[in-house]
Amino acid sequence: MSAAAGVLRATAADLAALVASGEVSAREVTQAHLDQIGAVDDSVRAFLHVAAEQALAAADVVDARRAAGDSLGPLAGVPLAMKDIFTMVGMPTTCGSRILEGWMPPYNSTITEKLVNAEVVVLGKTNMDEFAMGSSTENSGYFVTHNPWDTTKIPGGSGGGSAAALAAFEAPLAIGTDTGGSIRQPASVTGTVGVKPTYGGTSRYGVVAMASSLDTPGPCARTVLDAALLHSVIAGxxxxxxxSIDAPVPDVVGAARSGDVAGLRIGVVKEFGGEGYQPGVEQRFTESLAILEGLGAEIVEVSCPHFEYALAAYYLIMPSEVSSNLARFDAMRYGLRVGDDGLHSTEEVMNLTRGAGFGAEAKRRIIIGTYALSSGYYDAYYGSAQKVRTLIAHDFDAAFGSVDVLVSPTTPTTAFTIGERADDPLAMYKADLCTIPSNLAGNCAASFPCGLSPDDGLPVGFQVMAPALADDRLYRVGAALERELVSRWGGGLLDRLADSEAGTYLNVRSGR
Structure with missing residues (x-):
């Protein structure tokens, strides 16, 4: 294995240690990842914008500080891929939409500030479903992102670009947002780790809003410890x-290093399984339960009866907030402007711009949300959905009264073929069936790799849900499962992808 290959396969924690010790420079680490982007991103298409000069300059600052004898933080010099929904000075923020094409924000998001202060090296912005609306990254206004495990498959959504960048070894860390599963679902189908922190545990300032009561920034990584280290940097x-919650950040790093589940009561949500769930997904999920039980956890079945209504409630609440938040994109202040030729009125310019700038899914959700909030329908639709949301929160409270965490498959199926669900919005929405309840309730949840489905050889995700501000429990379970599976596999799940084609290091698969 070449030196560059070793850098690409190293964990973020190991890379930070190597940079701090001087065994490798931050510039060398950054350049290796930029080279990997150049080598494989024509196939993966994870990045909307690569900021090579900016990234190398940030790496040089880290190297200068180390040379001066300064102590470095736990992720200093480690590259990161940023979902294009976070503002960052010097980089465009488009949210995957043509209506914001070329927009250069004049300020940093809080998450961006925290990353910069921690001396994490931002490689660029990753592709996403437009304004985070989608489960496949097919709704981007620019291009479709491909799953490195099989480039004919979707990488999940809305944060498919961040997850694909991790799986293609283009970055060891990434940042995403989770509104209904947009971190966890891509993690599941790409064999990576994705965490939705407690709502309010990570700041939304500078994150372009989709649905304000649901949006949650969170860490994406290839290992549980790397996700925990990133979580500790961005939370607070x-x-x-x-x-934002004014409370101490749970000790997620300690939990990830521990991975002790002895005595932990794990509740299996009985509503998540059966018809519509891929047999291989259920098989790997069941095997993971057996592993955790063998490590000393107690496995019990738990009923959350209102979870089955979560999908319907979500697709009223979320579009309602979308219709409000996206009203600001009116061609008057920034972004795209169509019909500004002196021949059209202001209202006509707005209509032309929104018609040209928003994609089909954004328009669909704006229309649904506007209808749900309209006079005479508010109580029947939006009001009723909020009542269901309360019942789902009560289900979580009741369940967490008897168990420490809840678990389920992250998604009912593995990655589906690009275009397969493009004309069937309901089938697309069902990809988030298991992830949506945690967004509605605001508690934390995560997806961890648990193997490859025997059905198609694609990754399967194991979802863990914990009470609000108990984010550390996610990492205890994830670390325990990861440690046992890595021991059995002889390496991480993504090592199989990296080694799958002899002599072509880290090539992505072009179909199956």
Missing amino acids: WDHRDST
């Missing part, structure tokens, strides 16, 4: 976010 109270 922010006075600029009115929904």
